[in-house]
């Protein structure tokens with residue numbers, strides 16, 4: 313083993329990016345605009361500002377400005393846990409006996425345990441700057457709610473989180489972290505909102521879904537003065553903030569003149585993947601370099617690999633604007649699987665458009681295969697990965713094994729979006745051999761597709 317490349321490539325704080333990169337600015341065919349469901353026209357700034365913070369609306373709608381300055385207050389906070397390390401997976405390579413070189417960008421090194429803090433702190437900053445009292449949001453597995461609670465505590469904002477009921481009950485420790493940071497956490501669907509009461513009356517005993525929690529959070533924001541709604545994935549603004557992941561990764565690789573051949577990330581709503589690939593995809597779009605880019609998703613919630621590219625509602629209650637995206641339909645309720653953060657019915661419209669243009673690939677993985685990869689990674693690299701991130705690990709391992717068979721010395725970069733300490737029930741099931749796989753049949757996907765609005 314020739315260790316010319318260190319185990320971890322760190323940037324200094326001074327080398328951290330000072331601007332976010334807007335991938336949309338380099339897309340010749342732009343992602344389709346959000347539509348107002350009432351008029352079916354592109355949403356305007358005026359329509360979005362009652363729901364979202366002003367500067368975030370500007371970022372959301374801007375597909376031409378290439379760079380946005382990262383506010384100093386946000387950069388200062390980033391410096392408490394960034395730059396995040398880019399790690400050469402020497403021990404994983406050795407275990408796989410592969411000629412491939414594997415790198416991962418590790419985003420789990422903060423209390424929230426994932427990349428979500430990168431956008432949470434930016435969104436909380438803009439809310440504070442606007443003079444708001446607080447923000448509302450939804451959380452599924454709890455990573456986003458945790459990140460936002462931390463960010464709101466930092467800026468002294470009130471934080472109301474609607475947490476999908478099944479997670480609220482199964483992950484009491486996540487809930488406690490949020491409450492420690494001062495957040496108010498409500499299991500969704502709840503009796504607190506009209507949309508929650510409606511969903512409860514139509515589906516008594518439901519354990520909730522992300523789409524449903526989004527509807528409750530939006531209703532609460534628009535009906536409380538001094539509050540706005542914030543979202544942790546899917547939106548363009550979130551991909552913009554997460555570009556810090558890719559910019560740092562690229563700066564670290566450039567230090568050693570390393571050019572990745574294949575870039576892999578797990579895809580739920582698309583924010584960690586979109587952030588990781590941003591500068592690389594930018595080069596690809598500008599014709600300066602070529603990369604193979606792969607999205608890894610769960611076979612139980614296969615929005616890219618089996619979804620339809622269509623306008624759909626982002627939430628079950630149909631209160632949000634419609635986005636054109638790869639979607640399983642807003643009525644799709646995924647089977648319980650353990651990658652909670654990958655259970656959203658749709659996908660970022662930016663990534664959807666890039667996928668549609670053939671600029672990236674997608675693969676779907678079953679959860680037992682994903683946990684095999686997670687276990688191998690934990691044993692070799694020492695980090696206990698989040699189930700979501702482990703989809704990317706699975707894909708990277710498969711690619712490295714292919715290199716062993718062909719003798720290709722490829723360089724693989726993947727995003728390790730977070731850690732799995734709150735997912736030990738899932739690890740327990742895997743270790744006890746009781747974990748099952750679920751792949752929906754075409755018939756099972758049909759009701760979701762039937763819920764797509766006709767445009």
Ligand SMILES: *Cc1c(COP(=O)(O)O)cnc(C)c1O
Pocket residue numbers: 425426427428455456544545546578579580581582583584585653654698700701729730731
């Ligand atoms: C939320 C989450 C994801 C999925 O969300 P994206 O927006 O697709 O990145 C992936 N990994 C972890 C650790 C998460 O918390």
